[in-house]
Amino acid sequence: MRISSSARPLAAALSVFALICGSLILARALGYSFALGALSQHMFDHIALLGLAAPASAWVLQRNLPPVSGRMLAAAAAIQIALIWIWHLPPVFEAAQADLIAHLVMVGSLFAAGLFFWCAVLGVAARARWQAILGLLITGKLFCLFAAILVFSPRPLYELANSHAHHGGHGAYTALADQQLAGLIMIAVCPLTYVAAGIAIAVRWISALELAYPEIPKRSALVIPLLLLLAGCSDVQSALHPASLESAEVTRLSWTLFVGGTLIFLIVMGLLVLAALGSEKLRGPLGNNRAIVLGGVAFPVVVLTALLGYGLWMAWSESAEAKAAQDITVQGEQWWWRVTYKQPDASATALSSANEIRIAAGRPVRLQLTSADVIHSFWVPALAGKIDLIPGRTNTLTFTPTKTGTYRGQCAEYCGGPHAMMALRVVVMEPEAYDEWLKAELRPAASPADDQKLVRGQEVFKTACVVCHEIRGTNARGRLGPDLTHLASRGALAGEVLPMSAENIDLWLRENDRLKPNNRMPEFGHLPSDDLSAIVAYLASLK
Template sequence: MWRHISMVSTMNDSSDVFDAWWGWPPPVLDPAGPYADSVVVLAWALFAMGVLVTGIVVAALYVAIKGPPHLKAKLGGERTVWIGGIAFPGVVLTGLLVWGLTLTASITAPAPADAMRVRVTGHMWWFDVEYLDASGDVLLRDANELHLPVGEPVVVELESGDVIHNFWVPNLSGKEDMIPGRRNELVVQADRAGRFGGVCAEYCGGPHALMGFVTVAHDRAGWADWMRNRTMSLRPAVADQDVPGELTAITGRVAQTGNEALSGRQLFMESGCAACHRVGGTEANGLVGPDLTHVGSRLTLGAGILPNNRGTLMGWIGDSQSIKPGNRMPSYDMLSADQLNAIAAWLEQQK
């Protein structure tokens, strides 16, 4: 549906991105991988046992108040206390404990050593995402979006840049804290392709409720495509230089054409944006705010809160404080409409 309107505005297939957080069954009861599976099974077992025990208690209460005298006498007998008060809970709780620990042991089992690793760092109020290569070096950077191949365990290294945050993708795993000065590891795995909403699940001040991210699980072909596009954009700083040889093939996909976008690029550098934001392949190398190298292909803006199109991009730059009050980016209300438009046009090209 979006394709025939893409001529009006360069946009992403973000039409239903916010469905990733909603829907029925709710994500927390809709596991998409083994690590969420065991959590959901445990939750249902807990619920079922709760219902069973409540039923027994209510029935006993009814008998105690309105039941025939011989049942009342039985209920108050020593035998009932031994069986119902000690033996039953002892056996059931011990059994449940053993079963529960066995079931959830897989959650903390170490991931295969060769598993893909992604470092996600919580910041007030967004997520920095770094894909690591086998030697632990940063292969590519992104923000507020986590892309995974289907069917493979991925180790997420959780860190924090300021206060305690918490990483939670209900479809894929339980919650795990992001603690300053520590590295927690969480293994996630998606067994079906799709988008899964994630949130910060630990109150971290101010606009905590507006701190989210999208997890996108790609099938094999989709993952290869995504990886190829992204690693090709690992462009060295040659965007504006005439470099002979094969490098031009790489920089060729860095669309920096059109007067509007070029003036947007200049404005981006001159208005201070570059002090906080990095755009790979340009002189913009700020690390305080989200990396914007791929902002044009991102599904959301403002950390999982707005759809990504020219209008929301301009609205965010022009007055992000009215959208996400207290966020660390000032409202650029000194920019004119044309300037906002130009910057947005350039950022849209950063795929």
């Protein structure tokens, strides 16, 4: 039955109303089935409206949309993001939860803003698809930022004790747990609509390119956008660019999983298409008991068992011989790495460094890993697997580097504060170059000699820094912070925060809390400029 043009607005309005009611009923049913708390149920309702009802309603209304410009899309995205953040400010949100009318205004305005945004996306996608994809990307990211605040906040942001009855949770969660669950729901579910819409627009874009440029093979039109993703790949911190015997095994296992998973996915999708569109003769064997047992039980058991055995064999195999290893102790501290090289002669000078490990190519390395405060995780993807550093316990990681170069590592276990800036570098050198470096590193720091500025810098250092830092060859014997004996020979400052240079040493001394928030080193911007310049020159001379 065809709908007359005069009745189409009414039909569209009824469809939108049905979508709103259906999405809310679905969200409420799921919420009560999972016994969600007040805030997590509220988040479920909003996701149903903004991520389900709003895009579906925009799809229904798209025939009646006026021309949309990129500025309208930007305005729609800004309005939606602003309303999300404004309505969820604690005092505003608590007021809306306590008053039914205010709550309805909040829900209505958010749905209207979401509908405006999705209408703008559909309108722009018809002629400027990159703008639509960009709008989806930015909006989804800012929603996830708000969700991250809910997840990682150390205390409840909202007081919902007096929330009205229709948001009354089942009381199974504490306020903080309910808030964290709300954030997790938003992070897990909210981006799905934006990702699905972006993929759909990208597919239409690629199809349009194929029609516009028929001389280009269809495979190329699909491959070119995917090549853009390779810009995020790098061999500095990548498990797919192995630089040791052990990481090569991990890479081999990774590619086995990638290729095997892709093949299984293609087989399953092919069988799914066959089951949906194939003839009765072809579909019949897919539904019998033999196919179910073989494909649903036997095949997964065999494949997963084989992968488990391969993984266990890799974990147990050690390519490096412990007796020939370079022994290095790495101690994780908030938020840097203390590195100590074990000398063959127990009476030899202890060699300590920070945030940088130097090793020789071709020689087995044994890292003794521990922690001075909380649990950290040592991970240099190009060289070895991930291993935890646990207070009071020493774990061992053995590997044999095969390629010279500089490889970045990272603490992979959240340890509070500037955890994301707790990085390190591993420098793999030729054996002869490593031996020369080790000899130079064992020497004490050079004396400032006749340079008055360096002499003054050393004096200031002994006054302001001696409690925390050690410089071999002087009376500085502090152990709270890194050893600075040969500071300037390292490649970076403060765990890869800044490249090593005199200018960056000066910047770090003045503004280290801005550069690495909440680190435990005080700033020294209060020192007289001449003294600060002298200490910078002295530290920059420690090579």
